[in-house]
Amino acid sequence: MSDHILTDLNPAQKEAVVWPAEKPLLVLAGAGSGKTRILTRRIAHFMAQGIPSFSILGVTFTNKAAEEMRKRVRKLVRQEVWISTFHSACLRILREEGPAIGLPKDFTIYDDHDQLVLIKECLKELNYTEKQCHPKGAREAIQRAKDYLLTPYQYQERTTDPYEEMVARVFVKYEEKLTRLGGVDFGDLILKAVFLFDRKAKALEAWQDRLRHILIDEYQDTNHAQYRFVKQLASKYKQITVVGDPDQSIYGWRGADIHNILNFEKDYADSGVIKMEQNYRSPDVILGAANALIQHNEFRKPKLLWGEKGKGERITLYEAVDEKDEAEFVIGEIQKYQREGRTLNEMAIFYRVHAQSRIFEDVLRRAKIPYKIVGGIRFYDRKEIKDLLAYLKAIASPRDDVSLKRILNVPHRGIGKKALELLEEFQRKQHLSLSETLHRAKEISELGARTAKSVQDFHGMIEGFRKRVGKISVRELLEKMIEKTEYVDLLKAEHTIEAEARIENIEEFFSVIDDFEEMGQEGDLPGFIESISLFTDLDTWDSGTNTLTLMTLHMAKGLEFPVIFMVGLEAGLFPNFNALGREAEEELEEERRLCYVGITRAQAKLYLSYANSRRIYGTVAHNLPSRFLTELPAELLETRTRFSKEEDEDCEIEIDYDS
DNA sequence: AAAACGGGCTTTTTT
DNA sequence: AGCCCGTTTT
Numbered sequence A: 001m002s003d004h005i006l007t008d009l010n011p012a013q014k015e016a017v018v019w020p021a022e023k024p025l026l027v028l029a030g031a032g033s034g035k036t037r038i039l040t041r042r043i044a045h046f047m048a049q050g051i052p053s054f055s056i057l058g059v060t061f062t063n064k065a066a067e068e069m070r071k072r073v074r075k076l077v078r079q080e081v082w083i084s085t086f087h088s089a090c091l092r093i094l095r096e097e098g099p100a101i102g103l104p105k106d107f108t109i110y111d112d113h114d115q116l117v118l119i120k121e122c123l124k125e126l127n128y129t130e131k132q133c134h135p136k137g138a139r140e141a142i143q144r145a146k147d148y149l150l151t152p153y154q155y156q157e158r159t160t161d162p163y164e165e166m167v168a169r170v171f172v173k174y175e176e177k178l179t180r181l182g183g184v185d186f187g188d189l190i191l192k193a194v195f196l197f198d199r200k201a202k203a204l205e206a207w208q209d210r211l212r213h214i215l216i217d218e219y220q221d222t223n224h225a226q227y228r229f230v231k232q233l234a235s236k237y238k239q240i241t242v243v244g245d246p247d248q249s250i251y252g253w254r255g256a257d258i259h260n261i262l263n264f265e266k267d268y269a270d271s272g273v274i275k276m277e278q279n280y281r282s283p284d285v286i287l288g289a290a291n292a293l294i295q296h297n298e299f300r301k302p303k304l305l306w307g308e309k310g311k312g313e314r315i316t317l318y319e320a321v322d323e324k325d326e327a328e329f330v331i332g333e334i335q336k337y338q339r340e341g342r343t344l345n346e347m348a349i350f351y352r353v354h355a356q357s358r359i360f361e362d363v364l365r366r367a368k369i370p371y372k373i374v375g376g377i378r379f380y381d382r383k384e385i386k387d388l389l390a391y392l393k394a395i396a397s398p399r400d401d402v403s404l405k406r407i408l409n410v411p412h413r414g415i416g417k418k419a420l421e422l423l424e425e426f427q428r429k430q431h432l433s434l435s436e437t438l439h440r441a442k443e444i445s446e447l448g449a450r451t452a453k454s455v456q457d458f459h460g461m462i463e464g465f466r467k468r469v470g471k472i473s474v475r476e477l478l479e480k481m482i483e484k485t486e487y488v489d490l491l492k493a494e495h496t497i498e499a500e501a502r503i504e505n506i507e508e509f510f511s512v513i514d515d516f517e518e519m520g521q522e523g524d525l526p527g528f529i530e531s532i533s534l535f536t537d538l539d540t541w542d543s544g545t546n547t548l549t550l551m552t553l554h555m556a557k558g559l560e561f562p563v564i565f566m567v568g569l570e571a572g573l574f575p576n577f578n579a580l581g582r583e584a585e586e587e588l589e590e591e592r593r594l595c596y597v598g599i600t601r602a603q604a605k606l607y608l609s610y611a612n613s614r615r616i617y618g619t620v621a622h623n624l625p626s627r628f629l630t631e632l633p634a635e636l637l638e639t640r641t642r643f644s645k646e647e648d649e650d651c652e653i654e655i656d657y658d659s
Numbered sequence B: 001a002a003a004a005c006g007g008g009c010t011t012t013t014t015t
Numbered sequence C: 001a002g003c004c005c006g007t008t009t010t
Helices: A011-018 A035-048 A063-077 A086-101 A112-125 A135-147 A152-157 A162-181 A186-199 A201-210 A224-234 A284-294 A323-339 A354-366 A383-396 A401-407 A417-430 A434-439 A449-468 A474-485 A487-494 A497-518 A525-533 A584-599
Strands: A025-029 A056-060 A082-085 A108-110 A183-185 A213-216 A240-244 A272-276 A315-322 A347-351 A371-373 A548-552 A561-566 A602-616 A619-621 A637-641
Touching: A011 A035, A011 A272, A025 A035, A035 A056, A035 A063, A035 A213, A035 A240, A056 A063, A056 A086, A063 A082, A082 A086, A086 A186, A086 A201, A086 A224, A108 A112, A108 A162, A108 A525, A112 A135, A112 A162, A112 A183, A112 A401, A135 A162, A135 A186, A135 A224, A152 A162, A162 A183, A183 A186, A186 A201, A186 A224, A201 A224, A213 A224, A284 A315, A284 A584, A284 A602, A315 A323, A323 A347, A323 A354, A323 A561, A323 A602, A347 A354, A354 A371, A354 A548, A383 A401, A383 A449, A383 A474, A383 A487, A383 A497, A383 A525, A401 A434, A417 A434, A417 A449, A434 A449, A449 A474, A474 A487, A474 A497, A474 A525, A487 A497, A497 A525, A561 A584
Parallel strands: A025 A240, A025 A272, A056 A082, A056 A213, A108 A183, A213 A240, A315 A602, A315 A637, A347 A548, A347 A561, A371 A548, A561 A602
Antiparallel strands: A602 A619
16 A cells, blocks of 8 residues: 555665564664665655554754655655654653753753853852863763763762762752753753653653554664663653664764664564665775775774775875965865866765864855855854843743843843843842842842943843743744844944854844744744744754855765765874873774765765864864875875866766666 | 054863 | 963054
8 A cells, every 4th residue: 555665675675664563672773774765764664554653763964854754754645753862852751751851941042151160150259270170071071970860969970080079069050050040951851751760660651652653763872861861761662763874873972872772672672683784885995995994993893884886086195295286276166166166065075073164164265165164162152142132032931031231231231240240149048049139139239330321221121021031933032133233233343354244143043933833833932932042053054055165074974976076085184183081992983984974975085184284273283194095995096186186077977876 | 441453262962 | 263371452
């Protein structure tokens, strides 16, 4: 009855799709083997068998992947399925069940920047300097602890040295503050859901009965908290499908535990295991390079990718004089491809660290090639966007002191350091929120008359906006706010290029708002804030527009492009020395997997390059070529330098695009 | 007391 | 490019 669900599948793929829905299934899917296809078809197949769509939960790594998968399922069976990231899924559960574990109904999400602000406040109160305890270091420790489901007190018990004890005290304070503010951070979303399911057996069972079929993508990159969440949900019916590739596990530094996938068969008795090694993406040269590279990893299960796309063109290795030479070579090749009819969205540049993007930006701008950097200085990290967002957050959540404090004197309204100190002192003594403190500012005698007036005016303005939430659209709200605060007018008055750029970003922000409001919920301010707090740069990236894409190798996972330039293959940069810590061997293997991910993104042609001298982080480094280059079979490479002769075009192009 | 300015530092990867 | 911090200007 539903032939289209089973057409164009190879035997392994078909087996994975039709594997009984009642049984656990592990699909070890090599790069480019049709992983997404299996998941969507399997979901469609479930529904064709009469399994209701509302009993299915699909989990992917990014919102973009989730959207893509929803779209494909919709096309196959014309039904909507709940497919989202772990974070979004847990958020939805907590919105329903939060009060059962003491979460306020209107809890807000604190992103990593908010976390940092909060940690800095904690340090101040505990009299630690930022030299003693680096805020970012503390944040990382806290995030890792949450990935492992540790409470601050459990973390404290496990400390082994004075530094960790210090972090533990910060963690305790941080958690207190967060609770008081009615906030949860990213890690909390998963952690609290697990906590809920641990404590409330009834709630757990209700969700188990509701979501009887669970499918997880990129299972090799799940952390312990996510693993527990899945295990809780799946433990009653054990109707779980996981798909992943241990060779593409690249988030160990973020708490991902490769053992989750390696131990799946032990966790779920009678599970089916299906290996998919046929690759539909890349020609043999690229698969050969990928296979050869990854075999240098000692801790892995054997696997060999093979394809039917033909030999393909050799990988070009470019030996650059310096980073400028490297960038100019890459852009030159891109222009050559453009002349041959390739579009910019068919090509991409991958690098190990964001800092490498600068030189490419310079050269691309000069060449007038439109480009988009995914990640890096994210749109939502820009000062002006953070300011406006803080306004919206402060209006939407009166308890959000962090946001309110950010905008208290932005733009300048005469509420400086001293005034803030007085306000905070009053706040502490009276146990108030910052908003309530502002309301009662006239009770603080030390505050000058002019400052007190300024504070009251500010508070009055915020209160005024709060009353209009829901009555007017988010766009109108922000427009009125910008008008009242003269935020844009003040930027215009600067008459600088920088200010111009900021105004453009604000316009871009309005189009984000419009996109949200067109989806139906006009005026839903909390909904808008929530939607962007879980979105990443990648989620808004549009692969359809004719623009060149630049991104880190981490962001490239799951994507594919006909032509790929992997740059900066130098010892120290990639593998990255900073990534090699105590468990150097394991971490080196993760770097190698990252390289493997990069190579296997190429659908037709791959370029690798390194520079003999590179200016980065303000100094000039003379790096040796990456060890990964020597791990590739020499016969798959053709080496070029800026002095080597251009080869004839016709012997260079020998790719068989049709097969 | 607030604002403006300049120097120094920062970056490994991010849901 | 942003943030912190010390110094100078308003």
